[in-house]
Amino acid sequence: MNTKKLTIFTAALFMSFFIYADQVRLQMVTPTPVLEIGKKTPIYVKVSLTGFEMKKTTRAPVNVSIVLDKSGSMSGDKLEKAKLAAIEAVKRLQKNDIISIVAYDSGVRVLVPATKISDPGQVISAIQELKASGGTALFAGVSKGAAEIRKFLAKEAVSRVILLSDGQANEGPKTPAELGELGMSLIKEGISVSTIGLGSGYNEDLMSRLASKSDGNHLFAETPEKLISAFNNEFGDVLSVIAQEVVCKITCPAGIRPIRILGRDADIRGQQVTVQMNQLYSNQEKFIMLEVEVPAGSSLTTQKIASCELSYANMETNVTDRLSSELSIRFSNDQKQVAEAINKKAMIASVTLEATLRNEEAMALRDQGKVKEAQQVLLMNCNIINKKLMLCPSPELKSQWNANKNDLDNIADSSKYLIQRKKMKEQNRANIYNQKEPQAYKDLKQEKPQEIQADYLQKK
Amino acid sequence: MKAKLLIIFSLIIIIPTVTIICLGVNLTRSESNLVKEKFRELLTEKLYDVEKDLAKILEDRERVLLPVTDIQSVDISTLRYISSQNALINQIFILNPKRELVYPAMKTNGLTYTEKSFHKRTSDIWESGEKFYRPDEAIPQNQVFKKESTEKPGQVIQQQEQVEQQQNYLYGSAKNSYLTNLTSSTSVKPESGWYTWYRGQGLNFILWKRNESDLIVGLELNRARLISDIIAALPDSTNPKELIVLKNASSELYRWGQYSLSEDEVPKAQISLNVPLQSWQLCYFTSDAVFTGNYSKSLMFNYAFGGIILIIL
Numbered sequence: 217m218n219t220k221k222l223t224i225f226t227a228a229l230f231m232s233f234f235i236y237a238d239q240v241r242l243q244m245v246t247p248t249p250v251l252e253i254g255k256k257t258p259i260y261v262k263v264s265l266t267g268f269e270m271k272k273t274t275r276a277p278v279n280v281s282i283v284l285d286k287s288g289s290m291s292g293d294k295l296e297k298a299k300l301a302a303i304e305a306v307k308r309l310q311k312n313d314i315i316s317i318v319a320y321d322s323g324v325r326v327l328v329p330a331t332k333i334s335d336p337g338q339v340i341s342a343i344q345e346l347k348a349s350g351g352t353a354l355f356a357g358v359s360k361g362a363a364e365i366r367k368f369l370a371k372e373a374v375s376r377v378i379l380l381s382d383g384q385a386n387e388g389p390k391t392p393a394e395l396g397e398l399g400m401s402l403i404k405e406g407i408s409v410s411t412i413g414l415g416s417g418y419n420e421d422l423m424s425r426l427a428s429k430s431d432g433n434h435l436f437a438e439t440p441e442k443l444i445s446a447f448n449n450e451f452g453d454v455l456s457v458i459a460q461e462v463v464c465k466i467t468c469p470a471g472i473r474p475i476r477i478l479g480r481d482a483d484i485r486g487q488q489v490t491v492q493m494n495q496l497y498s499n500q501e502k503f504i505m506l507e508v509e510v511p512a513g514s515s516l517t518t519q520k521i522a523s524c525e526l527s528y529a530n531m532e533t534n535v536t537d538r539l540s541s542e543l544s545i546r547f548s549n550d551q552k553q554v555a556e557a558i559n560k561k562a563m564i565a566s567v568t569l570e571a572t573l574r575n576e577e578a579m580a581l582r583d584q585g586k587v588k589e590a591q592q593v594l595l596m597n598c599n600i601i602n603k604k605l606m607l608c609p610s611p612e613l614k615s616q617w618n619a620n621k622n623d624l625d626n627i628a629d630s631s632k633y634l635i636q637r638k639k640m641k642e643q644n645r646a647n648i649y650n651q652k653e654p655q656a657y658k659d660l661k662q663e664k665p666q667e668i669q670a671d672y673l674q675k676k
Numbered sequence: 677m678k679a680k681l682l683i684i685f686s687l688i689i690i691i692p693t694v695t696i697i698c699l700g701v702n703l704t705r706s707e708s709n710l711v712k713e714k715f716r717e718l719l720t721e722k723l724y725d726v727e728k729d730l731a732k733i734l735e736d737r738e739r740v741l742l743p744v745t746d747i748q749s750v751d752i753s754t755l756r757y758i759s760s761q762n763a764l765i766n767q768i769f770i771l772n773p774k775r776e777l778v779y780p781a782m783k784t785n786g787l788t789y790t791e792k793s794f795h796k797r798t799s800d801i802w803e804s805g806e807k808f809y810r811p812d813e814a815i816p817q818n819q820v821f822k823k824e825s826t827e828k829p830g831q832v833i834q835q836q837e838q839v840e841q842q843q844n845y846l847y848g849s850a851k852n853s854y855l856t857n858l859t860s861s862t863s864v865k866p867e868s869g870w871y872t873w874y875r876g877q878g879l880n881f882i883l884w885k886r887n888e889s890d891l892i893v894g895l896e897l898n899r900a901r902l903i904s905d906i907i908a909a910l911p912d913s914t915n916p917k918e919l920i921v922l923k924n925a926s927s928e929l930y931r932w933g934q935y936s937l938s939e940d941e942v943p944k945a946q947i948s949l950n951v952p953l954q955s956w957q958l959c960y961f962t963s964d965a966v967f968t969g970n971y972s973k974s975l976m977f978n979y980a981f982g983g984i985i986l987i988i989l
Contacts, residue, residue, distance in 0.1 A: 322913070322931060323912070323913025323931055323932050323933070323934065324907075324912060324913060324932075325912045325913055325914065326912055353930070353931070355900075355903075355904070355907070356907045356930050358904070359903075359904035359905070359907040359908045360907070360908055360912075362904065362908070363905075363908030363909075387928060387931065388907070388928060388929050388930055389877065389900065389903060389929065391877055393876065393877065394877055394899075394900045395900070397766075397898060397899065397900035397901070398898075398900040398901060398904050400766075400898065401763045401764070401898045401900065401901035401904075402763070404760070404761060404762065404763035405763045481789075483756075483760075483788050483789065483790070484788075484789075485786055485788055486786055492760075
């Protein structure tokens with residue numbers, strides 16, 4: 217009898233573990249939950265995924281490969297700071313974590329093959345021995361780093377290549393398309409590549425493409441001193457992964473037409489939209505912004521807009537969690553009601569993403585030598601953000617306005633644009649993929665947002 | 677008299693001595709050329725060993741990927757799942773027995789972004805009508821479909837329905853005469869092969885297999901991933917005396933070894949790789965000192981020895 221009770225108690229305890237285990241918070245909202253009757257309207261659907269608080273004792277093991285550029289241009293302070301940053305990062309790892317160190321110049325050397333970090337001293341001394349020389353075989357460096365990760369590839373571990381470079385890839389495959397294609401392959405295995413660009417000489421298109429296609433982060437360290445915080449940030453993310461293999465399937469009912477996902481790669485097929493992410497971090501929100509077209513509503517009814525099914529591997533329980541949610545809107549003929557119902561947080565998110573895409577457009581124009589057109593887009597961007605700020609005052613939009621104003625002020629100057637472009641890339645990637653504050657604009661002096669007159673550039 | 681003596685002396689002593697020196701130098705030179713040739717052969721052998729390693733990678737890739745092409749039912753979701761999950765490929769595609777691209781079908785609504793991109797990347801192949809699978813292939817006629825079956829009768833009916841669904845997809849619901857042939861068609865001998873074409877940054881790869889149902893299932897490989905895996909399998913840069921470079925038609929892919937190249941240096945040995953990497957090359961670089969060995973020392977010795985003899989005389 218006692219044994220039976222004990223079994224039941226144990227089973228209940230076991231079940232309660234799963235019942236009360238933390239889960240990702242899935243939320244579907246729209247900036248405009250009430251629409252005016254009689255108007256066919258495109259609206260945004262924000263699918264928000266927020267990671268639960270990670271218990272320190274249950275952190276998932278990490279399998280990380282640090283790929284360091286030791287080309288000639290890294291000589292001096294750059295390499296010294298890079299070594300220091302890598303060593304600091306290694307010190308944060310625990311016994312169950314796996315580390316490998318790869319260094320590349322014109323060729324590649326695996327300094328520390330993938331191994332459990334039982335003796336950090338050995339890893340640290342391998343890093344300390346690095347000396348700068350040669351070219352930049354970046355593709356080969358990533359290839360060797362990924363191969364080291366593959367030696368211990370496991371679903372239960374967080375797999376990440378962290379790539380540092382200060383220069384143009386000039387040996388081996390070197391185009392953003394090629395690196396992007398490699399990233400697309402790695403993400404299918406659950407390997408993300410986070411890229412850290414140092415100084416003004418690296419190829420930000422290549423580095424951000426590799427990061428975005430493999431769902432990693434892209435960070436810009438303007439000076440060697442900022443490398444340590446960049447590595448710290450990156451390791452902060454790596455060590456706080458709470459979910460992997462995240463698949464979000466959004467289904468719209470007949471009549472609601474999915475148009476596009478802002479910024480992210482997505483598979484839109486008929487009424488179904490599928491978005492994949494590699495990882496979610498503890499206490500961090502990542503979101504998907506879907507634009508849909510809603511037909512004109514004819515009565516004061518409620519209309520279902522979309523439903524979402526989310527699945528992910530919970531790194532705390534090693535179980536695949538499945539969640540679902542749905543979103544409906546209302547129609548009203550009262551304009552005041554429509555205005556009052558606006559979801560400010562969702563509005564801020566959609567404005568930020570739209571502004572980011574316009575910023576990308578400005579960058580593309582500037583790259584084509586169309587400086588004035590690029591400035592016009594940025595000026596327009598500032599004014600749109602300013603208008604939205606009146607509706608939804610928020611520090612996020614304020615810093616977005618300031619970042620765009622800074623871009624506007626510096627985009628014409630060729631000597632400043634080299635750095636500015638890297639900041640813009642980092643900012644845009646952070647807005648689209650991570651919803652994190654980018655480091656590059658952290659120290660930016662904040663002005664009070666205001667409308668910028670059309671003659672601002674002439675006066676300037 | 678003196679002149680005569682001098683001539684005789686020359687004939688007897690100096691000319692033979694000079695001849696011996698010349699022969700010595702020639703001998704050293706030819707020996708050196710022989711050594712160079714042997715050394716070149718050795719280096720070429722070394723490159724062929726590397727090529728064997730590369731061939732093994734491709735064999736492994738075939739071994740891993742060919743089972744993926746064993747598609748018996750054409751279910752779009754399954755095919756899309758394969759393309760989205762297999763890290764080694766960009767896209768799976770299917771040609772029907774008429775050799776029409778039925779997945780991802782052209783001019784079809786509801787294609788995904790990746791399927792549309794595949795059409796763009798491979799448009800040259802479809803537009804040119806290139807029979808990459810086998811140029812002289814003839815469409816099989818009136819063949820009987822044979823399939824070893826261990827299923828229960830119920831399962832067979834279910835499978836028959838699946839086959840019909842598949843055929844509806846492949847050939848359209850209005851079954852044509854060829855479809856009738858296929859439903860009762862025999863198994864064709866399965867075969868497989870590689871196809872490569874140039875686009876974008878270089879050589880692109882397709883691994884295809886003709887299965888028993890006479891469908892050709894092709895896999896467009898992720899080119900960057902293949903190069904990445906090849907690089908990962910090649911050695912690190914450690915040897916200071918040599919440098920081996922793997923390059924495609926236009927640019928370098930990977931190098932290992934630490935020997936510093938001078939501008940326009942010619943490789944000491946060079947080989948072209950086999951299909952499907954036929955446009956790739958392996959080049960071996962090393963310093964002249966390593967390559968020629970003691971040749972220059974021997975030559976110097978010969979000259980010095982001859983000079984001393986002549987001075988003594």
